[in-house]
Amino acid sequence: MENEKQTKKTARSPLALAWRKLLRHRLSLYGGLILAVLYTLMLLADFVSPYRYDEGIRDKSHFWPTIVHWRDANGSWVGPHVYNGYRLADANFEEHYVEGRPENAERIAAWLDLDPAEVDTRAYPVSLLARRGPERRLFGLVRTNRRLFGIEPEETDEDRPNPPALYLLGADGLGRCVFSRLLYGARVSLTIGLVAVAISFSIGMLLGGISGYFSGTTDIVIQRACEMMMMVPGFYLLLALRSSFDAARLTSTQIYFAVVIILSFIGWAGMARTIRGMTLGVARNEYVLAARALGASHGRVILRHVLPSTLSYAIVTATLAIPAGMLGESGLSFLGLGIQDPQASWGNMLQESMNIVNIRHYPWLLAPGVMIFLSVVAFQFLGDGLRDAFDPRTIVGGKKR
Secondary structure (H helix, E strand, O other), X not given: OHHHHHHHHHOOOHHHHHHHHHHOOHHHHHHHHHHHHHHHHHHOHHHHOOOOOOOEXXXXXXXXXXXXXXXXXXXXXXXXXEEOEEEEEOOOOOEEEEEOOHHHHHHHHHHXXXXXXXXXXXXXXXXXXXXXXXXXXXXXOEEEEEEEEEOOOOHHHHHOOOOOOOOOOOEOOOOEEHHHHHHXXXXXXXXXXXXXXXXXXXXXXXXXXXXXXXXXXXXXXXXXXXXXXXXXXXXXXXXXXXXXXXXXXXXHHHHHHHHHHHHHHHHHHHHHXXXXXXXXXXXXXXXXXXXXXXXXXXXXXXXXXXXXHHHHHHHHHHHHHHHHHHHHHHHHHHOOOOOOOOOOOHHHHHHHHHOHHHHHHOHHHHHHHHHHHHHHHHHHHHHHHHHHHHOOOOEEOOEEO
C-alpha cells in the first residue's frame, strides 16, 4: 500500500512533466515573458500609444525623442512634463534639438529670427488617461477617447505650425510618433507569423498524416508535390507570388490576408514530409490497428489517433517557425510589397533606414529592427525550451523523466 501511495505521489502526466522542465529553462521563461509583454502591448495599442498610427505633425519631421522632466527649474517636484521642441541649424547646417525652456528662449529666438516672447516656453504636463483623438471602441466594447498617457491637446493646436508633442522614440519622416507606430505595427508583425504558421502547419500535418497512413500511390503523389515546393527558394517564391497582386487595388486588410496566404502556401511542404515520417511508425501501432478493427473510419483514425502522437513535435516546430513568417512579412514590407503606408508594420517602418544618412542623424528609426530582433530571439528561446520540455530524454532534477 505504501508503495502504491508513493507511486501516485511521484507519478505525473506528460504535460505536468513538460511544464516542470519548462520552468527550469530560464532562457525560455525570459523569452515567454518578453513575448507576453509584446502581445499585451499589441492588444492595448489603441490605449497605450499616445497617438494614432497615422497622426503626424508636419513641422516635426524626424524629430528627436522627447525628454520627460519631473522637476521644475528650481528643482521642485512637479510631476512629469515636457517642453515644446525646436529644430535649429547652425552655420554648418548641423541640426540641433532645443527645448523651449525659459533659459533657451533668447537662443531660439535669435536662430529663428523671432521675438523672445513668441517662443513657447510653457511646461506641458503629461497626464494619465489623457483625452486625445476621436472616440473609439476598445476591443469593440468600451467607447472612450482616452489614452494611457499623453499631452491633452488645446483648441489652438490645430492652427499652430509647431504644437508640442510627446515622442518617446522620436518621429519619422512624416512627423508621426515612432513609439505609437511600433505598437500598432506589432498587430501586423506579431500576428502574421502566428496565422500563417497555423494554416501552413495544419495543411502540412493533414497531408503528412494522409501520406504516411495510406502509403502507396497517395504517398508518392503527396511527396512529389512536397519536393516540388521545396525545390523553389522560399523568399523568391514569396516575391514572385506577391508581385502578381496589384497593390494599388488592395486595401491594407486585403494585403495582410494576401501575405498570410502566400506565407502559408510556401511553408507546408517541410512539415508534411516530417509528419509523414513520424506517421509511418505510428500507423502500425497496436492502438491504431485496434481502432481500425473496431470499424473506425480512416479520417477518424488519422485525426484522433495518428496526428495527436505528432502534436508535441508540431508545437515545438511551429514555435520555431513563427519568426520565419515574421521575417518574411518584414522583408516584403521593407521592399514595398507588403503592408502599405500609412498602415504600420515593423517592415515598412524600416524603409526609412535604407538611407545611411537617416541612420546617422536619426538612429531611432532602427527601433523596428530592434523589435524584430527581440521578438525573433524570444521565439527561439521559447522554442528551445519547449523542445527540451517535450523531449522524454531530457533530465529534470538530476533524474531522467
